Amino acid sequence: MKRIPLFLAIVAVLFSGLLSACAGPAPSPVVIKETVPPVIQTVQVVATPVPKTQLVYNSYAGDPEPRKADIELVNMFKQKNPNVEVTHSIVAHEDFKQAIRAYLTSSTPPDVMTWFAGNRARFFIDMGTIMDISDVWQKEGWDKTYPKGFKALSTVNGKQYFVPTSYYWWAVYYHKPTFQKYGLQPPKTWDEFLAVCETLKSKGVTPIAIGTKAPWTAAGWFDYLNMRVNGPDFHINLMLGKEKYDDPRVKKTFQYWKLLLDKGYFIDNAASYAWQEVIPFMVQGKAAMYLMGQFIMDSVPKENQKDFDFFRFPIIDPSMPIGEDAPTDGYFAAAKAPHPEQAKQFLAFLGSKDAQTYIAKTLNRVPTRTDVDPSIFAPETLKGIELIKGADYVAQFYDRDTTPEMAEKGMAAFQEFWANTNKIDSILAQLEKDRAQIFASQQ
Amino acid sequence: MLRSNARKFQNGLLYTLVLALTLGWLLPLLAALVTAVRTNDEILARGFWSLPQRVTLGNLAEAWSRGGLARYLPNSFIITLPALAGTLLLSSLAAYALARFRFPGDRLILYTFVAGMMLPFQILLLPVFRLVDALHLYDTYWALIIFHTAFQLGFCTFVLRNYMRTVPGEILEAARIDGCSEWGIYSRIMMPLSLPALAAIATLEFTWIFNDFLWALVLLQRDALKPVTAGLATLQGQYIMDWTVIVAGSLEAALPTVVVFILLQRYFIQGLTLGAVKG
Amino acid sequence: MARIALGRRRTGHRINLVPYLFVAVPLLMFLVWVIGPMFYSFYLSLTSWDGVSPPRFIGLRNYARLLEDPIFFTSLANNLKWLLSFITVPVALGLGLGLVLNRKLPGARLIKAAFYSPYILSLIVVGLIWGWMYHPAGGLINSTLMALGLKSLAKGWLSDARLATWCIIVAALWRQVGYVMILYLAGLQSVDPSLLDAGKVDGCNAWQQFWHIILPLLQPVTVVVVVISIIDSLRAFDLVFVMTRGGPYNSSSVMANFMYIEAFNNYKMGYGAAIATVLFLISAVFIYAYLSRMFANELEY
Helix, strand or coil: CCHHHHHHHHHHHHHHHHHHHHHCCCCCCCCCCCCCCCCEEECCCCCCCCCCEEEEEEECCCCHHHHHHHHHHHHHHHHHCCCEEEEEEECCHHHHHHHHHHHHHCCCCCCEEEEECCHHHHHHHHCCCECCCHHHHHHCCHHHHCCHHHHHHCEECCEECCEEEEECCEEEEEEHHHHHHCCCCCCCEHHHHHHHHHHHHHCCCEEECCCCCCCHHHHHHHHHHHHHHHHHHHHHHHHCCCCCCCCHHHHHHHHHHHHHHHCCCECCCHHHCCHHHHHHHHHCCCEEEEEEECCHHHHCCHHHHHHEEEECCCECCCCCCCEEECCEEEEEEECCCCCHHHHHHHHHHHCCHHHHHHHHHHHCCEECCCCCCHHHCCHHHHHHHHHHHCCCEEECCHHHHCCHHHHHHHHHHHHHHHHCHHHHHHHHHHHHHHHHHHHHCCC | CHHHHHHHHHHHHHHHHHHHHHHHHHHHHHHHHHHHCCCHHHHHHHCCCCCCCCCCCHHHHHHHCCCCHHHHHHHHHHHHHHHHHHHHHHHHHHHHHHHHCCCCCHHHHHHHHHHHHHCCCHHHHHHHHHHHHHCCCCCCHHHHHHHHHHHCHHHHHHHHHHHHCCCCHHHHHHHHHCCCCHHHHHHHHHHHHCHHHHHHHHHHHHHHHHCCCHHHHHHCCCHHHCCHHHHHHHHHHHCCCCHHHHHHHHHHHHHHHHHHHHHCHHHHHHHHHHHHCCC | CCCCCCCECCCCCECCCHHHHHHHHHHHHHHHHHHHHHHHHHHHCCEECCCCCCCEECCCHHHHHHHCCHHHHHHHHHHHHHHHHHHHHHHHHHHHHHHHHCCCCCCHHHHHHHHHHHHHCCHHHHHHHHHHHCCCCCCHHHHHHHHCCCHHHCCCHHHCCCCHHHHHHHHHHHHHHHHHHHHHHHHHHCCCHHHHHHHHHCCCCHHHHHHHHHHHHCHHHHHHHHHHHHHHHHHCCHHHHHHCCCCCCCCCCCHHHHHHHHHHHCCCHHHHHHHHHHHHHHHHHHHHHHHHHHHHHHHHC
């Protein structure tokens, strides 16, 4: 009968399926080659008399350069602590922002995670999902080696929850060869900036590149325009919910923004591009400037990096104090971490001088510790430090200064404005409604 | 004479239209195949319709190794096959009872299964997430295997029950008279007779469970466990600048279902029609 | 039917435990994992819950908040667009293709396969391939338009708030048409050819044949197709998630997507459950319609 073989085949397939499920996830002992870093690595270290312990570390270092640095950091840790077996997961940066929400609400979160300082960390700390590491701060004596500002950033209700390890600046990056080709100088004032844009546009070059698929890039423009037009004090109060979005001063900021958009200085269809996708346009000379954080250099091909430089966002109102965005990144541990001892060990390492020196050297971020030898800094880093030193106020960035919920609404509003520059009033009215509702429920 | 000529012309026109539509329908897949073997720089610089200067298998290799498909594809099988076995087995039990017995509550139970298969999944999302976490099954294969087994019971029970009703009662009666136990009737008579339906549903369910995305997204966390659907979403984030790798990965991920489809097309279609059209 | 006597009650009825034994495990699993969770979601919709601390009962406040949420109305409107698209295009095209391909045409088998092959692809694969096609630089559509010299027609597609939803729907339809076509083909197979011949003898032309004989005979299939299409359009999530995440600025959001973001992004799980409940209530209307039709058919047996 034909039926029997078919029947047996089905049974065989199903049976093998059951067997494979019982076997569990296939272990993948991966040999790490320097040039081909895999996404996941589970590394078995040569046995020592000390019993093996575990550590689970999830990171958002998805882009190529940070990924390599992240893997090397873990290697450095393992060399110092050979008895710790590290399960290291690297998730793409944007996806991590989503994934961490699942990590922290599950009953088996990862031990240590990368994250952002400011309100974004506070959000999780307030939920009780982050481990109190005041003891690590004390044990490592970080009061002496971390500036007060960074400790304050990591403290909630007198306890420390966060290890801030690096920060970076935002600036207008530009493609030097393109500027040279048209005889342009980095603009210092708003009028100079507009003139540069007009020249570029008349030559068929897109003045300003941006990818707003993930909307935080547009928030950068809001931050800077608002701080330049209305001053950092107003901006921070707005972030804290103490000012209204339909205030005429906010509208004024949007008018400046509208000017740039209506003149066509921004790249077309910005919302279709992920932020990294427009960098090739700059390299090809089709676009010239990009308001972005220093990490833009992580995604610029190595051979083109020398062609990129940056300048301070132009001054609009010389009477206003200068505000700059210098977001701080770092790490924290889950409150329900399965391996709390190892988590604290790892955090202590990440906040150590060696780790910070390595990151400063490799990725050109600015270390938060005061005892890192400044002679290792690249000229770019020194210039960035000067930029920040020249500021009267340093903010964390839109989505770290205000609450995550407000940031979501705000960024969606920026995207909507980008596509409809005529709807400033209705967009701001709705945004103000959101702000009132969000900050009211917080009181 | 004129009429049949006109008809031939009409038919010819219609056929040409259908052919054109077919080609258009296949265009996305054909274009994807072409994109997967070209380099991203070339497409960005010169557009899709430029003559390829380089044809490369590199994207496929990249998606497989660093993209992680080498990990994700086996995971898909590890999740799909046991769930398939489980749901077929359990639904055949329920279907047998519902098809060949009248008992208090049989209507209600049948409607429960049918309603369950039509529910929007979102209504289950949060409680299942909680339940899985409470059972310490979060971020394990078993979470997905158990859930898929349970959720697909609705459709499978419904279809198998309809099919089993068409089996002539005399065969079963004869077995009973011969002293066969109910379990014996089920396992040695009903199940072999239901093989066509089982094969049809198995093919269909394999595709559905294999292609699930939402539950893998919600119930799994570790990259090492992700099936190919969730893995592709991760790939999308990782190769954000490189569409050729993303497309190549998508095609690789689709391969198992395509193979199953080509080999078992007949059963696949039977499964679809069994489930929808009542004969 | 034979019954296994397990004892007699005073009234003389015999309880047959056999079907219950067979149905016990599957039914239990189904209740625990499908039906139970559904009711728990209803309860959750009446609470405020962040996923970490215990849920807090707040009555109907989530629903009140929904009525003031512009994203809710955008999502509803989009689901309506999905629904209308799903019950018109696949039905018309699927039926048409079914009619044409029901005859013995050269290559009919391959043509049919071409149309329903998209259905075997996972929605992620569909979303990624179409996402690439819609890419403004280097994607198939804009590349083709530029090659044809129609640069003005090249749009941002998925980044254009007015077009995004429709672009996603087109991808969904591409996948759905083949499925509906198969159902109609099966239905057409069961149409008795003698009925058609009778019609020809009576002098009916092709259009009359179609309208008065074939279409009414296909009514059962059409009903099933419409119900399934409506339910699938309400459940739509995967494509929106992969292609736009509901953007730009929530313009392509659908209820399923909206619920996911509120629950898993914003930790508003009670609010998310309320959205899911609304989605369920809308679907319930059609589920009920399907069930009552099934009930009526059962009675015919």
